[in-house]
Amino acid sequence: MNIASVFLPLLSSLVAQQRPVEPPRVNPDLSVTYFVNVDAKSVILVDTVFAPGPPGLPLTRGPDGIWSVTTPPYEAGSHEYGFVIDGVPTGALTENNVSDRLPRDWYPFDLIEVRGSEPLFHDIQPVPHGSVHIHTFHSELFQREVSFYVYTPPGYESSSQSLPTLYLLHAAIQKESMWTRFGYADRIMDNLIAAGEAKEMMIVMPDTGAVSGGDQPLDLVVRYMLDEVIPLVESKYRADSSPGSRYVAGVGAGSNRARELAFLYPEMFSAVAIMAGGGLGNAAAPLDVSYPKIKDADAFNSQVRFIYIALGQKDNHTPNVQVNVRRLKNSLDQLGINSTFRTTTGGYTWFNFRRFLAEFVKGL
Numbered sequence: 001m002n003i004a005s006v007f008l009p010l011l012s013s014l015v016a017q018q019r020p021v022e023p024p025r026v027n028p029d030l031s032v033t034y035f036v037n038v039d040a041k042s043v044i045l046v047d048t049v050f051a052p053g054p055p056g057l058p059l060t061r062g063p064d065g066i067w068s069v070t071t072p073p074y075e076a077g078s079h080e081y082g083f084v085i086d087g088v089p090t091g092a093l094t095e096n097n098v099s100d101r102l103p104r105d106w107y108p109f110d111l112i113e114v115r116g117s118e119p120l121f122h123d124i125q126p127v128p129h130g131s132v133h134i135h136t137f138h139s140e141l142f143q144r145e146v147s148f149y150v151y152t153p154p155g156y157e158s159s160s161q162s163l164p165t166l167y168l169l170h171a172a173i174q175k176e177s178m179w180t181r182f183g184y185a186d187r188i189m190d191n192l193i194a195a196g197e198a199k200e201m202m203i204v205m206p207d208t209g210a211v212s213g214g215d216q217p218l219d220l221v222v223r224y225m226l227d228e229v230i231p232l233v234e235s236k237y238r239a240d241s242s243p244g245s246r247y248v249a250g251v252g253a254g255s256n257r258a259r260e261l262a263f264l265y266p267e268m269f270s271a272v273a274i275m276a277g278g279g280l281g282n283a284a285a286p287l288d289v290s291y292p293k294i295k296d297a298d299a300f301n302s303q304v305r306f307i308y309i310a311l312g313q314k315d316n317h318t319p320n321v322q323v324n325v326r327r328l329k330n331s332l333d334q335l336g337i338n339s340t341f342r343t344t345t346g347g348y349t350w351f352n353f354r355r356f357l358a359e360f361v362k363g364l
Contacts, residue, residue, distance in 0.1 A: 031072060031074070032112060040067075043083055045083060047071070047082075048080045049071075052348075078111050078354075127154075127193075129190050131151070133152065134148075150202060151202060162238045162245075163200055165237075166249060167258075168205045169208055176208075182350050197362050202237060204233050222264070226261075248273075256277060271306035271364055305338075308359070308363060309340065310343075312343070312347045315347045
């Protein structure tokens with residue numbers, strides 16, 4: 001057998017499949033045309049706006065062998081996308097990927113910037129900039145070294161003022177770096193503070209996951225936050241520990257942790273953002289059973305003055321997330337607990353997480 005006659009055609013086919021093409025093209029109306037060059041039977045676009053799940057948007061193969069599809073117009077911002085090629089998920093196959101690539105445990109894991117004439121609220125703009133610090137310590141509760149990121153606003157180093165603090169929690173299978181790498185929390189705060197739309201504050205973004213990247217038990221995370229993270233932050237940074245100066249927010253699994261902290265310890269957190277999750281399942285106990293301090297609605301409202309609940313209309317990252325989040329809102333209403341419920345376009349995506357964060361801090 002001539003080995004070359006067997007492997008050379010296969011090699012040529014693989015090279016052809018991997019040959020890069022034009023990166024996604026943003027059109028004047030903010031629609032996007034995606035291109036893929038691959039020898040396949042089907043290519044499907046999956047994104048977090050128009051095709052967040054099956055069946056996706058099918059690409060059409062042109063006479064030149066290039067697959068393409070044009071989406072409806074996006075909202076200006078950073079969006080996520082990927083392709084399913086003959087049933088196999090993958091990212092962009094362009095020679096020069098023009099955007100940051102999300103971690104491989106996140107799919108879709110490519111980003112595209114869709115821009116109008118105005119800068120985005122999370123762009124790096126010519127305003128005073130804060131700093132992001134990384135603090136590492138040994139957690140007795142997690143039995144390992146852990147880190148948290150701390151955003152301090154412009155002028156922190158030259159001031160002696162104590163600042164309110166937002167504890168911002170990541171989702172499952174994420175890390176503490178996600179809120180700065182892809183959430184752009186520091187950029188958002190710089191821009192909002194400069195515009196007078198948010199007050200100066202620190203943001204603490206702790207690692208709340210397992211060493212394997214998986215989730216930690218909810219009660220363990222609560223103890224870790226109360227016994228280790230918050231005391232350490234308040235001993236190392238100028239964090240105002242007076243009533244009304246701590247806030248907590250989370251996305252996905254982090255929203256469950258944020259809800260748990262604020263509802264169990266309303267004397268410690270005067271505001272909470274429950275974003276893209278944190279709802280109540282069918283088997284959940286009534287709120288005033290799970291969180292006894294909610295029974296006194298007047299006292300609770302005087303302590304937790306701002307409850308912000310937000311969800312994308314196409315969010316389906318967990319079963320019944322839409323129903324469960326609305327069940328939480330309805331339960332709060334029935335108990336006389338004040339809250340704000342915000343629904344937006346799109347699904348479980350950093351595009352939404354960023355705007356949820358911006359809306360929450362504006363309301364503090």
